[in-house]
Amino acid sequence: MSGRTTALTPPGDAVPPVRHPEAPAPGETIGSHYEHCFGCGGGQPHGLHLEARAGEGVSVTAEFRVREAHQGAPGLAHGGVLATALDETLGSLGWLLRVIAVTGRLETDFVRPVPVDTVLHLQAEALAVHGRKIYCTATGRIGGPDGPVAVQADAVFVEVKVDHFIANGRKQEIQAALADPDQVKVARAFEVNP
Numbered sequence: 001m002s003g004r005t006t007a008l009t010p011p012g013d014a015v016p017p018v019r020h021p022e023a024p025a026p027g028e029t030i031g032s033h034y035e036h037c038f039g040c041g042g043g044q045p046h047g048l049h050l051e052a053r054a055g056e057g058v059s060v061t062a063e064f065r066v067r068e069a070h071q072g073a074p075g076l077a078h079g080g081v082l083a084t085a086l087d088e089t090l091g092s093l094g095w096l097l098r099v100i101a102v103t104g105r106l107e108t109d110f111v112r113p114v115p116v117d118t119v120l121h122l123q124a125e126a127l128a129v130h131g132r133k134i135y136c137t138a139t140g141r142i143g144g145p146d147g148p149v150a151v152q153a154d155a156v157f158v159e160v161k162v163d164h165f166i167a168n169g170r171k172q173e174i175q176a177a178l179a180d181p182d183q184v185k186v187a188r189a190f191e192v193n194p
């Protein structure tokens with residue numbers, strides 16, 4: 001036992017999340033953090049191609065159209081793909097906080113089946129921060145942004161530094177990312193905190 005707590009409920013001394021002064025304005029599109037990201041990258045033919053937009057406070061919205069490549073059962077989205085859509089949308093909250101954070105825990109409720117060609121309307125919000133931990137929640141609705149909830153997740157993201165990726169990522173992708181000025185710009189934007 002590591003003794004570490006992985007509860008999804010923020011501890012009593014957690015603080016409200018603070019939107020960074022230079023966060024994208026509400027309605028502004030949040031760019032992809034990595035061209036080859038399965039969730040948001042343009043370089044993944046079967047990826048989700050999520051384009052998140054900043055919302056009010058520390059929240060984001062995004063849409064994901066389920067395609068044939070995303071099936072689990074015939075004509076229905078795979079649950080893991082739906083969890084990925086929630087995970088990626090939650091990950092975009094880092095742009096508003098200006099921190100790099102990775103998923104520590106993601107608990108997903110699958111409420112309704114999601115057919116191929118459905119647009120999933122995603123919304124994510126940071127609820128609290130405790131040290132490096134960011135407590136957050138997300139929903140995916142069908143039929144419109146106010147439609148019924150099809151999937152929902154609560155999560156804890158853990159703040160990391162760029163070194164996390166340099167130390168753990170496969171060398172060839174890390175070297176390519178470090179040689180790409182656009183990627184370096186993204187990393188810097190995340191790491192500059194007041």
Ligand SMILES: CCCCCCCCCCCC(=O)SCCNC(=O)CCNC(=O)[C@H](O)C(C)(C)COP(=O)(O)OP(=O)(O)OC[C@H]1O[C@@H](n2cnc3c(N)ncnc32)[C@H](O)[C@@H]1OP(=O)(O)O
Binds near residue numbers: 004006033100103131
């Ligand atoms: C360039 C732009 C790129 C931008 C990149 C943005 C990517 C977004 C992509 C979408 C999101 C993803 O899929 S990210 C990919 C999937 N996730 C991962 O690969 C993460 C794998 N896990 C890890 O690397 C590690 O376990 C970490 C970083 C999560 C934690 O390790 P650590 O850094 O050693 O920290 P540690 O001391 O253990 O924990 C710090 C605090 O967090 C808590 N904590 C640790 N793990 C968990 C957990 N699973 N659930 C709850 N809480 C946890 C601890 O209790 C502790 O709380 P306290 O004691 O302080 O109270």
